[in-house]
Every structure is written in C-alpha cells, then in structure tokens.
Amino acid sequence: MTEKVKQSAAPVTGNDEIDIGRLVATVVEARWWVLGITTAFALCAAVYTLFATPIYSADALVQIEQNTGNSLVQDIGSALSNKPPASEAEIQLIQSRLVLGKTVDDLNLDIAVTKDTFPIFGAGWDRLMGRQNETVNVTTFTLPKAMNEQTFTLNVLNDKSYQLVSDGGFSARGQVGKVLEHDGVTMLVEAVHASPESQFTVSKFSTLGMINTLQNNLMVTETGKDTGVLSLTFTGEDREQIRQILDSITRNYLQQNVERKSEEAAKSLAFLAKQLPEVRNRLDVAENKLNAFRQDKDSVDLPLEAKAVLDSMVNIDAQLNELTFKEAEISKLFTKAHPAYRTLLENARRWKMRKVS
Template sequence: MYSSNETTPLPPLNPFRILEQGVSIRDTIDLLVEGKKIIFIALGSVLLVTSVYLLLAPRTYKADALLRIDKNKALLAAPLHSEANQSPTEAENPRAQREVEILRSRSVLGKVVDDLNLVVETSPYYFPVIGETLARRHDSHDGLAAPWLGLNHWAWGGEKLKVTTFDVPDRFLDKEFTLIALEAGHFRLLDPKDETVIEGRIGETLTAEVGEATPIVINIAEFTANPHTHFELKRKTSLAAIETLQKAFSVKEVSKDTDILSVELKGPNPEQLAKSVNDIATIYVNATVNWESAEASQ
C-alpha cells in the first residue's frame, strides 16, 4: 500500500481581499447623535454647577508690596495694586533670605497683630447659601440693604462693625460670642451659651464679671446694622492670630540677586489686607533702621 505525506500548499492570500472591520467616522457621528440628549444634560449640569460655585464662592483679595534692600539695609516700600510678578522665584540671595525670615518672624507679625487688633474676629450672620453673595453684591454706598421678608436676623449688605477692645477670660478664648445690634446705637452681647452678658451703647467701654479673675471687656467704636442683626464675635490668642497671618502671608525675592522682595497677603477683607501690608512694611523699615543704628553704635 502506498501513502503520501505531501500536502498541497494553499495559494497566497490577496491583501486587498482582507476586510478590516472597525468604527468609521460615520458610526462615531451616529453614536453621538443618538446620545446627544445625555451629552447635553451632562454638559448643562457641569456648566450649572460651575456657575453656581463661581457665584457663591467667597472672594479672596490680594494686597502686595515691594521692599528693596540697598547696601546700607535701608528699605523703600511701595504698595502695588497689580497682578504682576505672579511667579517669583524663591529667594536664593543669602541676604534676601535673611530678610525674608525677619519679615515672617513673630516679632514683626506680632506687632501687626497688636496694631490692627487681629486677635478679634467678627463676621455677620448671613442667610444660608445665598446670603453672603447677596450682601457682597450690595453697594455699601447705598447704605444698609433692606432685610428680605423681614428676616433681620441676618446681614444683607452694608453692615459695618469695628471692635476696638474685646477681652475675655482664658476659658472663653476661641469661643463664639454673639453680638446683636439694637436700636438707638445700643447692642447686646451673648456668651457662647446664648446668655446675655453685656448690653450697652456704642462707644462706651463696658465690663461684665463672669466669676473669673479677668472680666469680659468690650468697646465698639462703630456698629452700623439693622436692628436685631447678629454678628459672630471671637477673641483668639496672639499666637493663633500670628499663625493665621503667617499662613496668608508670603515673601519671596522677585528675581535672583535683585535684592527686591515681593510681600503678598491674601484674605477676604481687602481693607484689612491693605492695612496689614502697609503695617508690615512700616514695622520692618523701622526695625531695620533700629538694628542698623544698634550695629553702628557697637
């Protein structure tokens, strides 16, 4: 019997006969058209959330200044109101780095805290979600905004409060007090348990004994608000106020070997920011002059 193991080779495949199955541009367009409803809903939702956030998000302001260090360590401070120098490099000049550390020191920032009374924090009570945005959009030159639907518990815009003195016992530090505007230039102060501790007139220094060696002392220089408007009032420690200022404060050399420092401070209160930056520059200039005089005398 005869058998053969030989096989007949298959003819080569023609590459032009191979059909590649894939997604064409037409298929992609058809898919997008079919899902256009879902796409538009997702896009609209993203735009709506973004718009609401931009509308309701609290504003952050920036105040900055330039400090120029000359060879004699005398400084010239000039406030700036632009967004220039957005990406300054880190201070690499040893002398500039030393000045940066001095500017961020507690001896300088602590003086700012004392001068501007930054240990006292005040904040109006706003209507939930939209209250702060409505108050921010109100023009303060138009006076106080009328309360919506008679809801005068909250602030609606145009309110002003300046507390010159607010001393509390240690156990009340960082505790939330409530300040209520009354008629005819009077006010009421509630403790963290919402109990009345002081009621008096604006401009007077008032004291309340609370069973501690240190009484509660308050003096309000200015209080413009609709009657019954509530404010949050808090007294912090000097250390806490300095740390808060340090977090919002940055100092960098504008560029290498220029001996020009950029001082920047960010926060929600533009008026307070401007005062703080100017005070920092002034304190530092005075301190530098004193140090230079002390070194010369030695």
C-alpha cells in the same frame, strides 16, 4: 492510523473606517442627555462663580538698605563662608514675631468679627444683595479664662446699640463708642455698619495663633538674584483688610530697621568716644617722640635708617588706629568670644608688641 487535521483560519474582513453618519445619529438620539449634562455643569459653574468666596492678594516691594559700614570688617568676616545672604536674613526678619506681632496689635487682628450667614451660600447671597459690606468694628475684646471656650454673638439693635450674648448664658447690652464691662468681659465697639437684627460672631484668638496665620498667608521673595529688593505678597478674603495688613507689615519692618540702625550707630559713637582719647594720646606720644628725635639729631634731613624707623612707627600707629575703628564696627555684630572678634584683638596685640619692641 493517524489522522491529520488541517486547521485553517478564515480571513476576517472588516471596515475600519469611521462611520460619521452613525456617530451623528447616536448623538442625535442621546441629544437630551447631552443637553442635560451640559446644562447641569454650566449651572454648577455659574453657582460656584456667584457664591464662592473670592481670594484677593496685595503686593508690596521693599528695598534692603546696604550696610556699607560693615566693609571695614569684611576682611575678618570673609572666613565665615556659611553666613547667609543679607536678603535671607531680612526675609526672616519680616516674617518674625517682632514685626508680625506688632501688626497683630496695631490692627487688633486677635479679634475676629464675622457675620452670621446661611452656610455655603450665605456669603455669596449677601454679595448678590449688596450686603457684603456690613461690618462691626470691635477694637477691644477681653475675656476671663473661664469664658475662653464660649461662643459670643453680637446682635445689632441699631447704629448706636447692640446686644452681646454667649452660649454660656452671658448677656449684656452695650453702646457704640462706649466700653462695655460686664462679668469680666470688656468690649469696645467703635462703629456699626449693619442693618438692625444682623448677627455677628465675635471670637478672641491668641497673638501667637494670629502670627502663625499671618506667616501662612505672607510670601516674601527676592526679585532676581542679589538685587536687594524683596517682594511681599499677602492673600486673604477681605480686600481692604489684606491691604491694611500688608501696609502695617512694611511700616513695622521699616520702623524696626531704623531703630536697629540707630542703636548700632549709637553704640559705634559711644565706642569711638571711649577710644578717641586713647587714640589721641598715642598720636601725641608719637609726635613727641618724633620731635624729640629730630631735636636730638638737630636736623630734619634724617638718614635712611632713621627714616625707616620713623616710617615703621607711623605705620604701626596707623594700623592700631585702623584696628580701633574696625573694632567699633565688629562690636556691633559679634561678642568678644566670637572668632572674628578674637582675630581682631590678636592682630591688635601683635601690632602693640611690634611697637614696644
């Protein structure tokens, strides 16, 4: 006997509409939780705004000087298709140790003086109380190798004197504006702008380490494509210091650029001064040959074949003279072993062979 069981699903009825009244009642019931959480987040945001260390940025624009003198060798350098654009080379130069290292030396960035404050909230509290501008200007700070790992603290006694101590037992009293020398430590404090009993931690960093720090905080980009204008942006916590750093970087870049151009011009002038007598000698020889040829023919109205020979000689001398000036330009960029330089010398050799033949 087989029993068939029919299963039927009972229809499920429900209301999918949102009950606004119930939601409002839920919010009202939990109003203190909502108010408390909102207030807590608002207080956290306010505390962060007041005590967080602000980050500033300074901007500058630098125009790349177009090297028009290199147009003489563009026909030779065109084979170097992998050569990066001038803007990329200048960006690398701005971020180089040559430029940034001089900035570190000029501004004594390897010496860091930070005020001792309460952790996390101390710096923000000083800003609220108007004490964020308290500084000590240290321009000289050298340590013996045995003390490199020690932590030095500068205690302000008054605006004319200070006490320098370390966790290694070092202690000495110095005068503002006078060099302090004690146990191999040398320090010069130029000025004190802080209230008595203020404490500052004085640190000495390596020049290479500070260069790396500057590279991390410096961003150099080209504004647009092939505009020749570079945009420099430097970020940091000290608004006045980042302005000084960026100003120093731009000045040092422009200074080395002028020195580099002057050196290239001096080399070109020296090369031309060396080659000029030879060029003049070739010109005199060509003129003498021309005069001798005219006297031999006893006529200025030369036949077409003779004129062709003279035109060829003049053209060869012109090509040799042009190659001489090109060599003056290309010698600033490459050595004689470079393919471009070797190509130029080979062209000069061919023209000389044509002249002899």
